[in-house]
Amino acid sequence: MKKIKFLSLVLVALSAILFTSCSKDDDGGGKNDPYKKLYGEWELYQEIKNNTVIDYNNCIPTYTFYEDNTYLFIDKEDTDEGCKSTAEKGTFKASEKSFVLIDDDEHDPVTYDIVKLDDKYMETILRYKSGGFDVELRGKYRKK
Missing domain, CATH: 2.40.128.280 (Lipocalin)
Incomplete structure (x- = not known):
């Protein structure tokens, strides 16, 4: 049971890191340039x-x-x-x-x-x- 909780925690942490690191790619490298x-x-x-x-x-x-x-x-x-x-x-x-x-x-x-x-x-x-x-x-x- 401890292994499942630990793996779940690791999975959540990895997901958070992946979604955070992708956000700059979605908006052109983090540069918000309307012109x-x-x-x-x-x-x-x-x-x-x-x-x-x-x-x-x-x-x-x-x-x-x-x-x-x-x-x-x-x-x-x-x-x-x-x-x-x-x-x-x-x-x-x-x-x-x-x-x-x-x-x-x-x-x-x-x-x-x-x-x-x-x-x-x-x-x-x-x-x-x-x-x-x-x-x-x-x-x-x-x-x-």
Whole structure:
């Protein structure tokens, strides 16, 4: 009888250890990151600047967001010689409704409001002043 009680106790202890050790695997290694959808490469296929639509067909800018909270922006300009690329690197901070880009060249931080974010699509709004006027720039992105 003592052996049965002892074996039952050992079995309960082992079960508790196994269930506890598996819990981190179930939630992605214990890292609860609601903005993991932001990570990866995004193509900016359309911008709407104060109700004027700008479609990017040939030279598509991209943003790549990394899990270490760094980003890479590749801007592409359509020229007579083809697409001319320039790169910007920096860090970012994400919250529930926005993300802030802080480039390595020490420009002012830029805040994007997140309108929509899922596994394949993102829409943002950037608001700023230019020449004393309020500007609203809505960006539409698709995940690469």
